[in-house]
Amino acid sequence: MTTENRPEKRRRKPSVPLWLKGMTNTTITILVTMVGLLFVTFIIGRVMPIDPVLSIVGESASRETYEAAFQELGLDKPLLVQFFYFMRDIAQGNFGESLLTARPVSQDLIRVFPATFELATVGTFFGVLLGVPLGVLAAVKRGSWFDHIARVIALIGYSMPVFWIGLIGLLVFYGKLGWIGGPGRLDIFYVDMVPNITGMILIDSLIMGDMDIFKNAISHIVLPAALLAYYSLAYISRMTRSFMLEQLDQEYIITAQVKGLSANAVIWRHAFDNVKVPLVTVIALSYAALLEGSVLTETIFSWPGIGSYITTALLSADMNAVLGGTVIVGLVFICLNIFSDLLYKFFDPRAK
Numbered sequence: 001m002t003t004e005n006r007p008e009k010r011r012r013k014p015s016v017p018l019w020l021k022g023m024t025n026t027t028i029t030i031l032v033t034m035v036g037l038l039f040v041t042f043i044i045g046r047v048m049p050i051d052p053v054l055s056i057v058g059e060s061a062s063r064e065t066y067e068a069a070f071q072e073l074g075l076d077k078p079l080l081v082q083f084f085y086f087m088r089d090i091a092q093g094n095f096g097e098s099l100l101t102a103r104p105v106s107q108d109l110i111r112v113f114p115a116t117f118e119l120a121t122v123g124t125f126f127g128v129l130l131g132v133p134l135g136v137l138a139a140v141k142r143g144s145w146f147d148h149i150a151r152v153i154a155l156i157g158y159s160m161p162v163f164w165i166g167l168i169g170l171l172v173f174y175g176k177l178g179w180i181g182g183p184g185r186l187d188i189f190y191v192d193m194v195p196n197i198t199g200m201i202l203i204d205s206l207i208m209g210d211m212d213i214f215k216n217a218i219s220h221i222v223l224p225a226a227l228l229a230y231y232s233l234a235y236i237s238r239m240t241r242s243f244m245l246e247q248l249d250q251e252y253i254i255t256a257q258v259k260g261l262s263a264n265a266v267i268w269r270h271a272f273d274n275v276k277v278p279l280v281t282v283i284a285l286s287y288a289a290l291l292e293g294s295v296l297t298e299t300i301f302s303w304p305g306i307g308s309y310i311t312t313a314l315l316s317a318d319m320n321a322v323l324g325g326t327v328i329v330g331l332v333f334i335c336l337n338i339f340s341d342l343l344y345k346f347f348d349p350r351a352k
Helices: 018-047 052-057 063-072 079-091 105-140 145-159 162-176 201-208 211-248 251-258 263-291 295-300 306-315 319-347
Strands: none
Touching (some): 052 063, 105 201, 105 211, 105 263, 105 295, 105 306, 211 263, 251 263, 295 306, 306 319
16 A cells, blocks of 8 residues: 555544533632622612712712712722722622621621521422422322312412411411410520621530520521421422422333332432433522522521621611622522532532
8 A cells, every 4th residue: 555545643632520520610600690680789779769979978978079089989089990990899798898897898798697507408308308298299299189288388489479388387386385486596695695607506506515506596596497497398398399290201210110119129229310411400509599598588587697698788778788789690590500410510520
């Protein structure tokens, strides 16, 4: 064979590792999402019908004082320059000072976020613990009395106003029966008796070994957490039932039944395995919705979380606190989305 007829060897291009490509794409997505979040937050702060300068200097300030504060805040510069300064400050963890507390907003957020995290985590835990089995059994017993009851439970959870259920719960279980603690995280007697280690009273009281404060904290968190758990249960059970119904109608389920597999094996080892992946997103979104601050729940129960903090700041025209809280809420959603993507790869190896 002559050299002219020899097939030319193709040069292999150096391939980029899949993990590096995935990490690069994820990083770019996070950065773009963060810039978009900061831009939307920045625009909200500029279009709100609240003058940040008047919020600082007061309406009785002189024109010279107003102009000095206007320039000090950088409001005399172009919007792009202001947005750049805004991103720079956020990257450094500088959200400005709160007008209400006269402290840096970052310190306020560190103080209030653990309360919301504790409440949302307990609510989501019980929502998942009860909602997933309820949705699975409702799908398996489709059309039965159990299925109808499960659907009614989910419908009530969506339809009933949160403030109404919360007020009725306080009236019955706290006011009439006295089974639980009242509004707040602790009775007044126990306030400031536990050192702030994690910011979560249940954890801090266990670390210090103070069971009296732990029991008191349980009595206060049980009703608002049950309210959030019911809301989470309604959403999770409904979506779980929908996912399971779709899988139970697939041919592989019929094949598994023909082979003589037990009902539990067909339901939990085959159908539910294919439900876990989309269910991760449902649970993550439910958790994020509770973490962003259930404003009504925290307001009714005087729960000092991020939801009530942002609401109070908005009513008081404290825009630094409002924007800082909004950024934190957005970061929570981004982090939970990334976490759910990682769980995809854990539950479904094909995602790798």
